Amino acid sequence: MLKLKENMLKKFVYNLFIIYAALSSVSLGEPTALDLQRRGFFKDREYFFLRSGNLQYVIQADRVDVGPAIMGYIFDASNVKDTGKGSAFNHNDNGVRSSALEVVMKNDFAFTAYGQQTRFGWIISEDAIPSVQAIWWADGIRVEETFCGLGNDGVIRRNITLYGGNIYGEEKIKLRLRLPAGNAAQQGKAIYVKFKDCSQAIAVVSEQQCNFNTNDGFVEIPLTITPQQKIKVETLIIASVPPKDGEDFSQRLSQLTDSNNVNKFKIQSQGYWSNISTIQTEDKLITKLFDNTRYALNGVPSAKGSVKVGPFQYGGEWVRDLSNITLGLTSSGHFELAHDVLEHLIRDMITNNGVAMIDGGYADPSREQFDQTGEYLYALRYYTDFTGDTSLVTAYREKLLALIERPLRPEFRDKTLMVHNSREFWEQTLTDGYELAYNMYVYVGLREAVKLAPLLGAENQIPRWNKTADEILNAMVSHPTHSLVDNGHFIKRRSVTGEVTARLTNPNGNSDVPTMVMNNHCIYPDASQALPIAMRIIDPKSELAKKTLDEVEKLRDTRWFDGGYDRYDSSSSINTPGPWPFATCFILRAQHEAGMFDRSRRTLQWLGDVEGGNSGSYYEEIPLIQGSQQNWIGIVQWTTAEIPFFFVRHYLGIEFENGDVVIRPALYPESKPVKADIRFRDGRMKLDISGAGTIKKATVNGKAVKVRPDGSIKLPKDFQSGDIVIRTK
Template sequence: MVDVKEHLYDDDPAKGHPDVRTKLKDVSYFFLGNGHIQAAVQIAPSGEGTPVGLLIMNPEHLGKKREALTYDPDSGLENTMIRLISAPTAKTTVTGALEARWLEGYEFPVVQILWQVGNFQAAEFFYCPDLSHPVIMREVRLKNITNRTIQARLKTGVLDKTIDEEFSLEPERIKKIFLQYTLNSTGKHVIIDSVPEAGVGQKTLQYWKEKACASFGSPILDHYFTASQFQLPAVISKSGKVDSSIWQYNRERARDQAMLAVGLTISGHHEIAYRILNRLLEEFVTKKGDIIHSSEERGSDEVELDQNGALLFALKNYVLWTGSQEIITKHWNKIAAAAEFPLSDVFLHERSGMLANRREYWGRQQVHGIVKGMELSHQLFSAMGLSAASTLASLVSRKPEALRWKAESERIKNAMLDKAQYGLSDSRGFIKRRGFDGVIQEIVKPLPKAQLSEGVPLSSGGEHRLNPDASSVLPIAMGFIPPDSPVASLTLDSVEKLWNQAWKDGGYGRYHVSSEPDSPGSWPFPSLFIARSYVETGNYEKMWRILKWLNTVPGAMSGSWFEFYGQHLEPPIPQVGITPWTWAEMLILLIHHIIGIRPEVDHLRIRPKLIPGIEKIKASFPLRGGKINIEIKSGHKKKSYGFRSDGEIIQSSEKEAYISYSKKDIWVEASLP
């Protein structure tokens, strides 16, 4: 049985400087990094914590926020802030409006901070100057807004190292100061230096030029694309390591990383996606095909049976986007083992043909009242993973395995969708799980040894319900069932009960709040499962409601969202962190569902959607050694509907087109009804 102590933490945000808290009032974090160094620019404009603070971390070492290399136990991040001293005033802190954004018009990630203090207007710019060194640059531009020459000093630092620079500045003139932050050779300390100039390496500029870009003509969608495209690769270490929720868990989860690899692949970061997938196959998949979860091996009843399928799905996605089969041949034995593992007899429920154990999608287990049975997400990802494995096997001429896995995928899918005793749907649409006896598990009763925190819903009186669950929409979002099917409509109607369950500011909970062993609140990435599903079914009003909600919560400024929004009982529940999976879900929503780029084995399928409020989309994506440039717009007349391209269009309709792959750049124009 999983040790419940895995979920208990001793990081008390009430102890130490306010900067130790992840959830400061109205806070946003802008993440930068290149695999060798990771930084988060903290923007805390509402009086809690350092207004502009710099957290620097070694991405190979997962840790709490208080363990950042620039955090001081006594002064927090205060030393990292720019402090200006000038006569006759002695203002040293940020005053007036504090603005922060991803700098527009640049092809690489730059964080811009604008503020005012005393006699100066200040602009700061943070960025990684190259791809191969553990360095963060900070450019400070100070403008004298008085009508006289000012003598002043700039002070900043890291821990006990201080930069103290005197300067004279005439009216309306600008002083530039360049600060360089470098991880030392041990990766345990940050060196700060004032340098005469700074720039961005040509390789860095070329790297970002080759990645995906998109313009939706919508400030919200453009911001979400940029923020996700910039920050997802920033939090991956050079070895492929990433915290499942930054500063929160300090653990890695294979399912999360597989979905990160999908987001990285479709946004053009193929090298980093490969890094993650290669490491998962080398270090997480055991010889028997089991996958390490939360940095631990699990018994058969505690295995998250969807993990194998998620990894295989991500591998197929990578191979179809890049055209490279090298990872298949390199890791064939591990891929085969991962495909076969869920088919082990220990998981087989003979009467239904589905897979069964005591774990559920969100990590709850026997101590939380989960009985042995068949979980919807386990069937979904196992079926999709086996289908993906069949495709991979076909690509490397492994016909027997391809045929076997395709048949097993269809068998599990049919069992899951069966309307008889064990099928995983009823009048509500998809349901979460059935027990061995075929009865839907509606209620959970936690065991005393669950060690639940006092005050969490699962520890209170009354019934603790499993349905509805946000993961029940995944068959719709993943294209596993037709979006116009009755079960899709019923499922989405059911999950509407998850919106504003025990809160009033928007967002969906991950499942019925009464069975929550953590704090009640809304969750961004499960909400994006639902947004993806609504795009597929054409309910754009509900999709926009989710995206607009995300623009109102702390983190919206930077586009880096917390795992959930609510009041955590900290400790023993850990402080909430920033969840990279949300960036991947956002990219999947924008690229796969809206722009509609969907590579298949023999051709590129494009199925775009011009959602209400968007008049035109222009985008570019690296694909199989070339690049596809696409423009999507509304057709004015029926005869103008359809697709044009300088590539070979195999077949097309008003809604989609199949185009032959090409190693050269091609353009596609879609005029939609």
């Protein structure tokens, strides 16, 4: 109880400080409340991503009172360049405050959601559609808002439910919903405006009476509520994105708000979500993170497969980001979205010469990111095995062959047989050297190429690709002078002259970052050192793996107290220092593969507790100070995808050997039974795992299967769908 009171006091003092800072901004020159709303990162702020077609609706949920706690941004999911909050189609001089629901009481006093007393998260709606729920109080009336994407035509449903929970007589109120601008038009029970070239509307589709103010651009719904009464109002947010010249939006609005079409959109969404994979267990951390991220992923890609990889931060696409995003899409059952992203990658982001896109462009050969080859090929093969869809491999054969061969060109390899260049994994420029992650992923790419060779009509290349992969791995682990192992653990990088690369060559950054305020810095350890363990390139329970993970453990709580890992030693950070969620995910996967379940569980718990755990959408990093880069830090969708990939690939242990399904569960010690319904090809894998431990016996569709010496089971080659029952000891 004392600890609870202490935490409540700390929270109160922090919130009081934020409010005071906002109120005193005029005299002190500090950010205003509006400035704080517009920041990408803010303490305890989370973002929820919803989508209908190319309408991407991003809900900003605050736990601190710097304005309405629940606001929404309208974006075009297909426009990857315009990612800043100011580019939202409903953003005006007051930000997106107009998107907040107002509950208007006596004397025209309007309540909006108050951060400290608003609860928000994902739920499954009454009609079985994942929805974002916000619960708050307007005086004595409990307000519940739920948001979800409906269909694929640019429609977001916003249901409002009122409960007369703490009132003592009849109260007359109004619900007020605003457009971002006035001079609007009315059509039936909808009001719409063209703002920033985007036609957008609010429609009321339930039975309540509405009053429209087209001059000021809002609709009011007058209501009378009595003690304990429940009133439900159903509304729609509709936007034409991307904007269409010459569109008759009035006619489109009439169609979209027709009750038959609204019902059709609901049925489409219900059908879609009924197909997506699920995990059920009494372990609430597992179900929370899997559910939150599988819901969030649907809001990420556009209808054509492009992705805003870093909302509020980055305006380009990377092959590495999108490839890893598809791992999460495939793992959670979003097969169609995974296909579209993978096709966008090979069609639009990889050249005929096999060069992979970096931040919307192509780097000089000395600064290419060689990991991107392996990341794409791994993601493509993972998708192909899971779905049975080989169309992308056969349709883009020539490009895929060019991608495989690109890093093997003689200018990128030397007598060590490893690849080398002047760019490191986190995109800093260093002296020419061998990067662990680059060489590992070139190795991975070659192994995946061997698996895909029959589909590529390249069986004759298998011996060469296998030989080259072996050469690279052997050099990484045991080259006499240039191996990427030192003192018994993997290292991040070694220069072509043989020295371990320990420092940034040309450190830079804003004046308040470690590389600028400290004289001495080091880039070791690095989270990428965990990748060969996570990918099982080496035995994850070997001494090399253990020593590497012990070295990487130094990245935890480097300059903070709450958990999480930095991407590399904080002394070399060119950003505001702090833990990086997606770098933390690399380490999580490696810890789990190594059987370090205490570390893995602690890491997973941090991902559940930190900003993003509630919404499924994570910041690139959690900054330690309110420094110069507060307005720069945004969401990185790669992290969202890491979570379901971890659960399916590492926790449930589903993998593939030459197209055959192999299952090696790795539940946490003392784990309760787990059931999973995983989308697989045209059917389902319905897993029933009795608990933690090694497999004692297993059946597939009622027939016993043999437990292999490594503790795994292999499903019959003809398995397409059915029950997989695993009993452990």
